[in-house]
Amino acid sequence: MKRLTILLLLIAAPLLTAAGIHKFYASVTKIEYVAPKKSLQVITQIFTDDLEKTLSERSQRKVHLGTKKETEADVELMKQYIVKKLALTVNNEPVVLKYIGHKFETDQVKLFYEVTNITNLKSVEIENTVLMGMFEDQQNIIHFKTSKNRRSLILERENPKGLLKFD
Structure with missing residues (x-):
């Protein structure tokens, strides 16, 4: 039994340490078309530390999100960054994302737009x-939902755009 445990540890140890070497970079954006309200409800979920690093580099100052050190300027940077990096075109017409709010959950931030x-x-x-x-x-995963359809896209640096058509 002891030999089996040691053997399992020898096999598992390299796998476990290798997993920590490469971090997975992804965001998830859920978009739902609510026909009675004639609106798209958009929720973007991003790892807070990745967003902080990006905003800090872009603004050339330390940005703090979800902590007591967070400032109104930090939140404004975050809100505007998403609007610049997430663009929607509906029925061949560009649309404007309206910021609704945000909340922090463990190691992620959820931003709400409409x-x-x-x-x-x-x-x-x-x-x-x-x-x-x-x-x-970085991969940006999109889940789009209507009352009749559910579609998903995976957007990457080489292919940051996707088109969904509905009947």
Whole structure:
């Protein structure tokens, strides 16, 4: 039994240490079309430390998010960064993301946005370059939901845009 335990540890140790070498860089954006409200409800979820690092580099000052050191300027940087890096085009017309709020959960931040006055949804083009300037392996996962459809996209540096069409 002791030999089996040692053997398992010898096999598992390299795998466990290798897992810590490469970090997974991803954000998840959920977009839901709510027809009765004629709106797109957008929730973007990002690892807080990755966003802090990106905002600090872009602003050339230390940014603190989700701590007592967080300032209004830090929050404003975060809000504006998402608006610059997440672009939606609905039915071939660019739309504006309206900031609703944000909340921190463990090691991530969720940002809430809305797009209003959306009628007769036919297509949505999504460009998401969040964190792609900082992390080469960044993936931005998009989940789009309507009352009839669920679609997903994985956007990467080489392909930061996706088009979804609806009947």
